[in-house]
């Protein structure tokens with residue numbers, strides 16, 4: 105009996121052991137499954153909330169990647185001390201490059217910057233506002249510095265219908281542009297776009313909810329004594345937000361722009377003519393009421409004048425803009441200025457200015473700093489009061 109009992113009890117305890125083992129292995133499996141689910145969730149969260157926002161190598165200074173719903177607008181430094189425009193707009197995989205100043209060698213600085221955002225070598229849209237060197241030189245190019253048209257596959261090129269320029273730079277620009285057209289690009293003037301003739305469209309969708317619309321400028325079809333008035337003007341719409349670009353349009357051009365278009369309030373305005381006193385007039389500002397103003401210039405440089413307060417960005421222009429916003433940003437800053445000899449060097453003010461926006465929230469990030477101009481020492485010393 106005792107033996108049987110023992111046997112039974114040992115069989116019983118063996119069954120209990122097996123049960124416990126089964127329970128343990130079940131627990132282990134559940135734990136493993138839970139751990140796996142957690143690991144997958146952590147991985148996915150990292151990918152969606154950190155990696156995709158920051159991009160690979162984000163920690164080492166790579167700017168945040170632009171993802172669905174956001175676009176980025178970039179106001180570039182040009183690698184030298186001269187004023188000029190070059191603006192990159194990125195909406196999803198679509199890139200728009202506006203102007204290529206300020207000298208032929210700027211093409212190197214522009215390419216370096218653009219390649220951080222444009223990875224397929226294709227610029228879907230190129231807009232060239234007018235024929236002045238500080239807007240076309242990098243597209244004109246030369247033997248040492250190949251044109252931006254040679255460095256990228258440009259799909260749609262829109263430029264100015266009129267010019268009075270007969271410079272060598274302009275001739276080079278036309279030759280480079282025409283070669284790009286031969287290679288497959290389409291070319292329209294802004295007037296063709298506005299009128300929707302020859303296959304051109306007034307409005308282009310850059311991404312879902314983001315459009316680029318060419319505005320009417322009286323000087324697309326009338327002669328002006330000022331080349332700047334021929335500037336191509338357009339509006340970017342993102343949801344309910346608008347961003348206005350007017351090249352170097354002057355006072356009279358701005359007046360006619362207001363008369364010829366039903367201009368909306370604009371969140372962002374690329375300051376007309378590098379912050380000249382003859383642009384960004386009250387007539388235009390009172391209609392668009394900008395919240396962010398970006399100025400492409402070398403602040404305080406005597407490139408065009410020896411009168412301190414008329415150097416870009418001028419005191420008059422800043423005083424007018426300050427009625428609407430303090431969010432004013434400037435690419436470069438003149439150093440070692442000699443107003444009499446009109447000599448200077450340069451460094452970054454904000455540097456390359458990047459604005460990332462979903463149409464509601466705006467993040468301004470300068471490659472050097474993100475301090476608005478009215479808060480800078482330069483402003484206090486040169487423009488305040």
Ligand SMILES: [Zn+2]
Pocket residue numbers: 187188189236238239352377378
């Ligand atoms: Zn200019």
